[in-house]
Amino acid sequence: MNPLDIHPPLVEQLLVQFLREELASAGFSRAVLGISGGVDSALVAALCARALGPENVLGVMMPYRTSNPDSEGHARLLAKTLGITTKKVEITGMADGYLASLGVTDRMRRGNVMARCRMIVLYDQSVDFKGLVVGTSNKTEILLGYSTQWGDSASALNPIGDLYKHQIYQLSRHLGVPAEILDKAPSADLFEGQTDEGELGFSYADADRLLHHMVDERLTEDELVAAGFQVDFVRRLAARIAATQFKRVMPLIAKLSQRTINQDFRYMRDWGR
Amino acid sequence: MDCRLTVAQTNPALGNVGRNLEEHVTAIEAAIAAGSQLILFPELSLTGYFLKDQTAEVALALDSREIARLLELSRRISIAVGFVERGPDGRIYNSCAFLEDGRVVHVHRKVHLVTYGMFDEMREFAAGDSFATFQSKHGRFGLMICEDVWHVSSGYQHFLDGVDAMLIPSCSPGRGVDHGSKELASERLWRTLLEAHGILFQTWVVYSNRVGWEDGVFFWGGSRVIDPFGIERGRIEGIETGRLEAHITSQELRRARVATPLLRDSKPWLLQKGIERIGRGRGA
Numbered sequence: 001m002n003p004l005d006i007h008p009p010l011v012e013q014l015l016v017q018f019l020r021e022e023l024a025s026a027g028f029s030r031a032v033l034g035i036s037g038g039v040d041s042a043l044v045a046a047l048c049a050r051a052l053g054p055e056n057v058l059g060v061m062m063p064y065r066t067s068n069p070d071s072e073g074h075a076r077l078l079a080k081t082l083g084i085t086t087k088k089v090e091i092t093g094m095a096d097g098y099l100a101s102l103g104v105t106d107r108m109r110r111g112n113v114m115a116r117c118r119m120i121v122l123y124d125q126s127v128d129f130k131g132l133v134v135g136t137s138n139k140t141e142i143l144l145g146y147s148t149q150w151g152d153s154a155s156a157l158n159p160i161g162d163l164y165k166h167q168i169y170q171l172s173r174h175l176g177v178p179a180e181i182l183d184k185a186p187s188a189d190l191f192e193g194q195t196d197e198g199e200l201g202f203s204y205a206d207a208d209r210l211l212h213h214m215v216d217e218r219l220t221e222d223e224l225v226a227a228g229f230q231v232d233f234v235r236r237l238a239a240r241i242a243a244t245q246f247k248r249v250m251p252l253i254a255k256l257s258q259r260t261i262n263q264d265f266r267y268m269r270d271w272g273r
Numbered sequence: 274m275d276c277r278l279t280v281a282q283t284n285p286a287l288g289n290v291g292r293n294l295e296e297h298v299t300a301i302e303a304a305i306a307a308g309s310q311l312i313l314f315p316e317l318s319l320t321g322y323f324l325k326d327q328t329a330e331v332a333l334a335l336d337s338r339e340i341a342r343l344l345e346l347s348r349r350i351s352i353a354v355g356f357v358e359r360g361p362d363g364r365i366y367n368s369c370a371f372l373e374d375g376r377v378v379h380v381h382r383k384v385h386l387v388t389y390g391m392f393d394e395m396r397e398f399a400a401g402d403s404f405a406t407f408q409s410k411h412g413r414f415g416l417m418i419c420e421d422v423w424h425v426s427s428g429y430q431h432f433l434d435g436v437d438a439m440l441i442p443s444c445s446p447g448r449g450v451d452h453g454s455k456e457l458a459s460e461r462l463w464r465t466l467l468e469a470h471g472i473l474f475q476t477w478v479v480y481s482n483r484v485g486w487e488d489g490v491f492f493w494g495g496s497r498v499i500d501p502f503g504i505e506r507g508r509i510e511g512i513e514t515g516r517l518e519a520h521i522t523s524q525e526l527r528r529a530r531v532a533t534p535l536l537r538d539s540k541p542w543l544l545q546k547g548i549e550r551i552g553r554g555r556g557a
Binding site for chain 1: 287288289323456
């Protein structure tokens with residue numbers, strides 16, 4: 001057995017309860033999320049539909065002019081399967097309004113602008129739909145820092161941020177995510193032909209296994225090498241995790257007073273609820 | 274001993290003592306209506322768990338009006354309630370008070386404060402320093418709060434003191450979903466610990482763990498009653514609020530202790546000598 005294996009019915013039960021209770025704590029019962037046609041957002045949509053009822057879930061499709069048309073097709077297939085509400089908001093106008101006027105050609109900058117345009121759309125739609133934005137980043141990509149800060153990483157709450165990609169697939173299969181979505185190569189679809197594994201330079205299966213040993217099991221570098229991992233791979237991922245820590249925390253505040261927010265002014269978000 | 278009890282599995286609002294107190298009163302009234310003589314609430318049941326800077330703000334002295342309200346109800350049912358205690362000298366404790374017939378019969382202050390990983394209790398609380406047992410009109414009881422149970426020396430003292438039941442309020446977060454397990458890792462550990470306490474110490478084990486979510490962390494519930502043979506006599510299924518009624522009596526205590534006379538055969542003076550020897554070896 002793969003040590004990463006989960007028992008999907010148990011995890012489903014917990015995440016459904018998480019969505020219901022934490023939304024209720026904030027005074028909400030509806031969810032808004034971007035549906036890209038990929039497996040992560042498909043899983044979150046399926047969990048939200050079970051937790052809140054499909055009529056209380058808004059899946060927003062946000063293509064850019066160069067997006068793969070299959071992405072929208074898969075997003076529509078998912079929405080139909082789950083019975084959730086959908087809305088299509090093209091981001092080409094808003095993204096190009098900035099990118100073209102400044103002549104931005106750098107691929108990473110363009111990708112980040114698109115991801116942040118989508119964040120703006122989701123947060124605005126969440127007001128109209130009277131819901132909260134639910135995140136779709138998984139543990140593998142959060143640890144690798146494979147996201148745009150304040151872009152696709154932005155949300156009010158995230159049910160899948162403690163699940164590795166392998167576990168995402170397990171739970172998605174259990175919840176009936178369509179095969180077309182499960183079987184295709186994961187991609188951020190920010191430029192033509194992009195795949196996650198091509199861009200990262202390693203497979204999710206290898207990354208999951210190493211991250212689980214390194215982060216969850218706390219093995220040392222020597223122990224990881226003895227367990228069969230290439231030392232270069234171990235160092236590369238360890239460096240990547242440390243280098244992207246800024247994406248996993250709130251902005252730094254210069255401490256001046258006796259009581260500084262998040263240093264010695266410490267309250268939970270569920271304060272009083 | 275012959276005691277009908279209720280285990281309350283609640284979901285307190287974080288730092289909202291007013292709301293939580295009202296829910297306690299409702300649960301107590303229901304337990305009285307069900308014919309219970311004793312009700313056990315989870316750890317920090319009046320306040321919730323991850324209090325951080327709220328800790329000092331929600332602390333209650335034993336002479337507070339909130340405790341007075343529960344003391345009034347304790348004329349009709351004995352109550353074990355979890356709260357943040359402001360001691361007379363200003364120190365703040367993670368406490369459980371046992372209230373009976375309008376009196377504070379006993380207060381247990383959590384000894385083994387959890388401070389690792391996701392926990393930060395030593396930052397918020399002063400530690401208790403005793404596992405004293407106490408006599409209720411329903412039997413001789415010992416209180417351990419959550420992590421106290423993980424140190425076998427806690428339960429061993431209750432055992433030597435001849436308790437009829439260990440009362441264990443808890444705020445145990447659920448975690449560990451890997452290796453294909455149908456059971457949370459935290460539940461597997463607690464099930465084993467609680468049953469082992471029943472077996473090794475031959476007492477009733479009454480466990481009240483809360484449910485609900487605080488900033489993405491959930492508490493897994495699983496409140497239960499274990500008999501002096503280590504056999505589960507009742508459990509709240511599902512990670513939901515609820516209550517469990519149980520009837521605990523001396524008969525099982527007698528049978529277990531005749532069948533396997535562990536208290537008779539225990540040699541605590543060897544423990545005392547052993548601790549002195551180990552201390553000397555380490556230069557203490």
